[in-house]
Amino acid sequence: xxxxxxxxxxxxxxxxxxxxxxxxxxxxxxxxxxxxxxxxxxxxxxxxxxxxxxxxxxxxxxxxxxxxxxxxxxxxxxxxxxxxxxxxxxxxxxxxxxxxxxxxxxxxxxxxxxxxxxxxxxxxxxxxxxxxxxxxxxxxxxxxxxxxxxxxxxxxxxxxxxxxxxxxxxxxxxxxxxxxxxxxxxxxxxxxxxxxxxxxxxxxxxxxxxxxxxxxxxxxxxxxxxxxxxxxxxxxxxxxxxxxxxxxxxxxxxxxxxxxxxxxxxxxxxxxxxxxxxxxxxxxxxxxxxxxxxxxxxxxxxxxxxxxxxxxxxxxxxxxxxxxxxxxxxxxxxxxxxxxxxxxxxxxxxxxxxxxxxxxxxxxxxxxxxxxxxxxxxxxxxxxxxxxxxxxxxxxxxxxxxxxxxxxxxxxxxxxxxxxxx
Amino acid sequence: xxxxxxxxxxxxxxxxxxxxxxxxxxxxxxxxxxxxxxxxxxxxxxxxxxxxxxxxxxxxxxxxxxxxxxxxxxxxxxxxxxxxxxxxxxxxxxxxxxxxxxxxxxxxxxxxxxxxxxxxxxxxxxxxxxxxxxxxxxxxxxxxxxxxxxxxxxxxxxxxxxxxxxxxxxxxxxxxxxxxxxxxxxxxxxxxxxxxxxxxxxxxxxxxxxxxxxxxxxxxxxxxxxxxxxxxxxxxxxxxxxxxxxxxxxxxxxxxxxxxxxxxxxxxxxxxxxxxxxxxxxxxxxxxxxxxxxxxxxxxxxxxxxxxxxxxxxxxxxxxxxxxxxxxxxxxxxxxxxxxxxxxxxxxxxxxxxxxxxxxxxxxxxxxxxxxxxxxxxxxxxxxxxxxxxxxxxxxxxxxxxxxxxxxxxxxxxxxxxxxxx
Numbered sequence: 042x043x044x045x046x047x048x049x050x051x052x053x054x055x056x057x058x059x060x061x062x063x064x065x066x067x068x069x070x071x072x073x074x075x076x077x078x079x080x081x082x083x084x085x086x087x088x089x090x091x092x093x094x095x096x097x098x099x100x101x102x103x104x105x106x107x108x109x110x111x112x113x114x115x116x117x118x119x120x121x122x123x124x125x126x127x128x129x130x131x132x133x134x135x136x137x138x139x140x141x142x143x144x145x146x147x148x149x150x151x152x153x154x155x156x157x158x159x160x161x162x163x164x165x166x167x168x169x170x171x172x173x174x175x176x177x178x179x180x181x182x183x184x185x186x187x188x189x190x191x192x193x194x195x196x197x198x199x200x201x202x203x204x205x206x207x208x209x210x211x212x213x214x215x216x217x218x219x220x221x222x223x224x225x226x227x228x229x230x231x232x233x234x235x236x237x238x239x240x241x242x243x244x245x246x247x248x249x250x251x252x253x254x255x256x257x258x259x260x261x262x263x264x265x266x267x268x269x270x271x272x273x274x275x276x277x278x279x280x281x282x283x284x285x286x287x288x289x290x291x292x293x294x295x296x297x298x299x300x301x302x303x304x305x306x307x308x309x310x311x312x313x314x315x316x317x318x319x320x321x322x323x324x325x326x327x328x329x330x331x332x333x334x335x336x337x338x339x340x341x342x343x344x345x346x347x348x349x350x351x352x353x354x355x356x357x358x359x360x361x362x363x364x365x366x367x368x369x370x371x372x373x374x375x376x377x378x379x380x381x382x383x384x385x386x387x388x389x390x391x392x393x394x395x396x397x398x399x400x401x402x403x404x405x406x407x408x409x410x411x412x413x414x415x416x417x418x419x420x421x422x423x424x425x426x427x428x429x430x431x432x433x434x435x436x437x438x439x440x441x442x443x444x445x446x447x448x449x450x451x452x453x454x455x456x457x458x459x460x461x462x463x
Numbered sequence: 464x465x466x467x468x469x470x471x472x473x474x475x476x477x478x479x480x481x482x483x484x485x486x487x488x489x490x491x492x493x494x495x496x497x498x499x500x501x502x503x504x505x506x507x508x509x510x511x512x513x514x515x516x517x518x519x520x521x522x523x524x525x526x527x528x529x530x531x532x533x534x535x536x537x538x539x540x541x542x543x544x545x546x547x548x549x550x551x552x553x554x555x556x557x558x559x560x561x562x563x564x565x566x567x568x569x570x571x572x573x574x575x576x577x578x579x580x581x582x583x584x585x586x587x588x589x590x591x592x593x594x595x596x597x598x599x600x601x602x603x604x605x606x607x608x609x610x611x612x613x614x615x616x617x618x619x620x621x622x623x624x625x626x627x628x629x630x631x632x633x634x635x636x637x638x639x640x641x642x643x644x645x646x647x648x649x650x651x652x653x654x655x656x657x658x659x660x661x662x663x664x665x666x667x668x669x670x671x672x673x674x675x676x677x678x679x680x681x682x683x684x685x686x687x688x689x690x691x692x693x694x695x696x697x698x699x700x701x702x703x704x705x706x707x708x709x710x711x712x713x714x715x716x717x718x719x720x721x722x723x724x725x726x727x728x729x730x731x732x733x734x735x736x737x738x739x740x741x742x743x744x745x746x747x748x749x750x751x752x753x754x755x756x757x758x759x760x761x762x763x764x765x766x767x768x769x770x771x772x773x774x775x776x777x778x779x780x781x782x783x784x785x786x787x788x789x790x791x792x793x794x795x796x797x798x799x800x801x802x803x804x805x806x807x808x809x810x811x812x813x814x815x816x817x818x819x820x821x822x823x824x825x826x827x828x829x830x831x832x833x834x835x836x837x838x839x840x841x842x843x844x845x846x847x848x849x850x851x852x853x854x855x856x857x858x859x860x861x862x863x864x865x866x867x868x869x870x871x872x873x874x875x876x877x878x879x880x881x882x883x884x885x
Contacts, residue, residue, distance in 0.1 A: 081588050083544065119505075119511045124509075162511070170478055186608070
């Protein structure tokens with residue numbers, strides 16, 4: 042962005058807001074984000090991130106990265122183009138097995154895939170780096186675009202054909218070592234959803250497992266725009282999804298009772314899954330144990346879509362005036378709105394406060410444009426930055442600035458010193 | 464990465480080094496980077512970035528980002544999937560016009576492209592944000608994967624089928640406003656190449672222009688692995704490429720003389736290009752001037768491939784022992800190599816120095832593994848971190864650590880205080 046470290050003048054921001062969303066956009070999250078100039082719709086299910094949208098996305102990514110590093114994750118960046126050879130080994134190259142492939146061709150007509158997930162590529166890669174039990178456990182993750190050829194793509198940035206995903210894969214020597222990490226990852230996920238501001242409405246949700254575990258876990262955020270139905274035990278802060286709702290074992294395993302569950306629409310913002318040796322056996326990823334015996338590596342996978350999280354936040358927190366960002370993911374902490382112009386006292390006071398805020402390390406968007414106050418406030422509401430500081434005639438004269446909380450609408454008068462001390 | 468802020472224990476790094484490069488890898492940069500565990504080859508022309516490689520790539524990206532922000536660039540992130548409609552308007556959808564397309568299909572069989580550049584998408588997008596001369600100039604850039612269906616891909620990460628690129632596009636009201644930025648961008652490029660450590664061998668190189676300017680400019684780094692031939696005026700620090708070498712006008716324009724030029728092989732690490740109104744006219748991007756007259760926006764494009772820069776650095780600076788990173792792009796500043804084990808005095812001294820370095824904010828990779836000294840030193844040379852600090856029996860006893868400069872091999876004895884003060 043054209044910004045001086047943490048500050049940016051709005052006159053320099055290229056995006057414009059608009060009153061109407063594109064006629065073909067049915068998802069509330071995309072409607073608002075397009076109107077506010079955070080994203081641009083290329084075509085159904087394909088969106089660009091514009092400066093303000095990219096700032097929010099990068100804040101979410103930053104939080105996820107910190108939590109993945111804290112549990113021992115090592116970051117990589119794998120390719121989109123996929124070699125059919127590894128996918129044939131796992132049996133997932135076939136379009137009838139995986140029905141959301143995008144495929145393309147080299148000039149010699151040999152086929153390539155666009156990665157929709159990376160178990161195959163990473164498992165094959167790890168055969169060069171894991172050979173002994175001493176090399177385990179390992180946790181490897183990336184932030185990378187996935188491509189999924191969805192038939193319908195009507196949920197805005199919550200389900201797109203091309204979307205950024207954090208996918209972590211764990212490599213353990215056995216299910217005991219695996220489960221120790223699996224639980225750590227679940228806690229890290231809870232930390233992430235709390236930190237981005239949707240902790241209260243997000244539930245660890247029991248879902249069906251696979252050959253190597255009875256259950257997997259989804260992280261489901263209660264949200265009208267969600268595509269799933271979950272059943273929540275509010276007291277225990279856990280839920281079950283539709284797949285396992287009628288499975289008596291899940292009640293025995295969790296200690297919840299069907300009668301206490303509350304049905305809700307929800308959006309899956311993350312999931313964690315025990316893969317076992319499904320991919321390590323198919324792709325030859327094994328290690329020698331302490332006795333020298335070759336054993337397949339025991340794996341898990343852990344996904345979060347940062348853009349889906351962003352869309353979910355919009356669905357949950359926006360109001361009829363526009364976006365409302367939690368502080369941790371807001372593009373800026375402060376929206377400084379000047380009602381002055383052409384070097385008048387108001388503009389001078391606003392310029393001075395802007396300089397002070399930047400100096401103090403506050404992330405601030407400074408609306409230094411010459412527009413009507415009403416237009417500026419409406420646009421400020423649409424952008425959804427948590428705190429608005431208004432510099433008008435009064436403030437210039439008295440040094441008391443109007444400070445508006447975007448989420449609650451609360452207005453307070455604060456001095457320069459009070460603002461900078463906050 | 465599994466690291467405590469700026470420090471990482473090598474026992475936690477999942478990548479292993481190897482003695483031999485893959486048999487099918489002919490490029491020196493990829494041979495060394497694969498051997499050192501910085502990258503993994505998925506297939507010809509497609510590479511993954513592993514933890515150390517991603518650290519280097521991100522350092523280069525960080526430097527480019529700073530320089531783009533400093534000249535007013537605003538960062539976005541556009542989609543890979545491309546709508547044929549906009550490319551048909553510019554005439555570049557046809558495979559005979561652009562012969563490096565990767566294309567794919569939606570389920571309804573309609574075709575999509577994978578972005579090989581983003582003039583079309585961004586120009587179409589900007590029609591929603593530029594309408595008046597007051598909206599100009601604007602500078603918009605991204606770091607994003609490009610896909611190019613190269614027939615041959617034998618230059619390692621210097622020319623791949625999928626590669627990250629920084630592409631900036633400028634939008635100006637006329638060629639005067641354009642040229643003012645074009646020159647600023649050229650200076651920013653020179654800053655970038657100097658900062659990443661290849662400034663001395665990189666030349667602003669005159670290349671053929673287009674309909675809207677006589678010349679474009681390449682930034683060419685003298686390098687045996689380069690695919691281009693350039694002709695250098697050493698005193699003036701500029702060069703011309705093959706296209707314009709026989710054009711008398713270029714000598715008139717630059718004041719250089721053919722006789723003084725020195726021929727060299729070079730790698731193109733960046734380019735800047737005046738696009739004029741080629742794309743704005745095709746895609747309807749115009750603005751109203753002060754008199755209210757609609758006028759097409761005057762554009763420029765500015766590219767750098769961070770991975771190509773990384774490959775070029777490897778080609779230029781590595782030696783027969785391995786990689787040699789300039790400080791600004793090294794994955795870590797210090798490689799701390801302990802020769803101790805199992806809680807002995809040496810290991811305690813190394814642990815203490817590691818804690819001190821991390822505390823002091825030094826980026827340090829700590830080789831805490833129990834391996835032979837010779838093996839550790841050979842691997843340290845291969846990894847190419849600028850400064851190696853060895854903790855052996857002597858250091859533990861006397862507090863004088865052996866400090867080795869990777870580039871020169873110079874060895875010095877330094878105390879803890881001297882190391883931390885540096």
